[in-house]
Amino acid sequence: MPDSTGVIVNKMKIAVLSGKGGTGKTMLSVNLAAVAENCTYIDCDVEEPNGHLFFSPINIVSDTVTIRIPKVDQNLCTACRKCIDICKFNALAYISQKLFVFDSICHACGACSILCPENAISEVDKKIGVIQTGISENVLVKTGILNVGESSGVPIIKKIMNAPIEKSDFVFIDCPPGSACIVMESIKDADFCILIAEPTIFGAHNLNMVYELVKLFNKPFGVILNKFMEGVNPSEDFCLEKKVNILGKIPYCTELGMLNSNGKILVRENSHYKKMFADLLQTVISEVQNQTIINS
Secondary structure, three states, X not given: OEOOOOOEOOOEEEEEEOOOOOOOHHHHXXXXXXXXXXXXXXXXXXXXXXXHHHHOOEEEEEEEEEEEEEEEOOOOOOOOOHHHHHOOOOOEEEEOOEEEEOOOOOOOXXXXXXXXXXXXXXXXXXXEEEEEEEEEOOEEEEEEEEOOOOOOOHHHHHHHHHOOXXXXXXXXXXXXXXXXXXXXXXXXXXXXXXXXXXXXXXXHHHHHHHHHHHHHOOOOEEEEEEXXXXXXXXXXXXXXXXXXXXXXXXXXXXXXXXXXXOOOOHHHHOHHHHHHHHHHHHHHHHHHHHHHHHHO
């Protein structure tokens, strides 16, 4: 169906990445989602989700996320140590004639229970976080929240990404910063990736991190330069050197920064920003469609 720009779209999953926190990833994700009609916003930054602070969704429904962790029957354990040897995360130890499980570092791979020859290890559910779903005007807001101290947010991201999304034309995925496993899980099913970067040497370095990641996953992508000013811009130079398509430039602006830092959605506060992000969205749609034609 046509979106607000008049372009025909079929449900697009667009991931927004940055090599570190603070580059404007959530600002971009939130405003692109808000300017689109019939959209889902997914916050995969499960360790520090903050998209919901902008959207203030209502009618929130929470869904618990659990993993399966080992439970030991000491009466059956014969101290063969096969479970300890197979565990790559050192989550098991045999101390004073007892097998201990350190569930805070267990990655729930299940290898120990499968390998135990005495069936001394079973599995039980452990809550590691929640997924909250609510509504903010035209946007379905889905937020993954990892409990403090848990070793990995990947199970939450898997669950939030695998949940059916039937009524949205767009899905914007606000990825965790960096290029670790949780980022890989976030972009796995994305149709297109937007990389956002700051105009500094460190910004270019961190841009290169996510550039290498999307190239590894063979994902179509483009770059948006944030806090853009005329003059020296190492991130822009990086794009020109690598022949990366620059989708747009968000200018360095005190008003924009103030609104964003106060938790305001720019496109709902100011018609100028609404047009700016609508134009960015149309550019992204066109780029996705062009790359689809090229790859088909």
